[in-house]
Amino acid sequence: MKIVSVINLKGGCAKTTTAVSMAELLAEGDKKRKRPGSRVLLFDNDKQGNASRMFEVYNRDQEAEACRIMRTGHMGENSIRRVSGIAEDEKLDVIPCNYFMELAELAVKADQDHAQHDRYKTALGEVAGEYCFSNQFKRWVCQDHHSRFHGGTVGRGGQEKKAAWQQGIVV
Numbered sequence: 001m002k003i004v005s006v007i008n009l010k011g012g013c014a015k016t017t018t019a020v021s022m023a024e025l026l027a028e029g030d031k032k033r034k035r036p037g038s039r040v041l042l043f044d045n046d047k048q049g050n051a052s053r054m055f056e057v058y059n060r061d062q063e064a065e066a067c068r069i070m071r072t073g074h075m076g077e078n079s080i081r082r083v084s085g086i087a088e089d090e091k092l093d094v095i096p097c098n099y100f101m102e103l104a105e106l107a108v109k110a111d112q113d114h115a116q117h118d119r120y121k122t123a124l125g126e127v128a129g130e131y132c133f134s135n136q137f138k139r140w141v142c143q144d145h146h147s148r149f150h151g152g153t154v155g156r157g158g159q160e161k162k163a164a165w166q167q168g169i170v171v
Helices: 015-028 050-054 067-072 100-112 118-126
Strands: 003-006 039-045 081-082 092-095 139-147 151-157 159-161 165-171
Touching: 015 050, 015 092, 015 165, 039 050, 039 067, 039 118, 050 151, 067 092, 067 118
Parallel strands: 039 092, 039 139
Antiparallel strands: 003 165, 081 092, 139 165, 151 159
């Protein structure tokens, strides 16, 4: 699985709109050119949960799936929600997020026993067979991330770099 990310640390610059639009377009396909829609997973990683709200999978009362994935590094059961009405074959799935992400970020920062930087990679690896890149662009994963840093730091030779994915597409 290849990862392509759309990143901007500034808020309010259409990261969510871009990820949602790309997910919908990829799921719908191109009927004019007779290209079928792709299987798409939209990973909402923004604590505001606007992508989740757009697809009516937002739940403010309990920890969202993206928060659990952030804490554990694993998908778990029922992490992916199928969205109907976007593409003919219901090819768009969403991993919702909400304000519980704040608590998940604190838990990750406090966790001294597990690596911070590869939790999403590990979790997405669990569904690689369902959402993977092919030459015909059949399966995609779109990610929507908020502009605040979370996910740890990656250091090399004493130079630390923030491992912040803003919003992007995992292919």
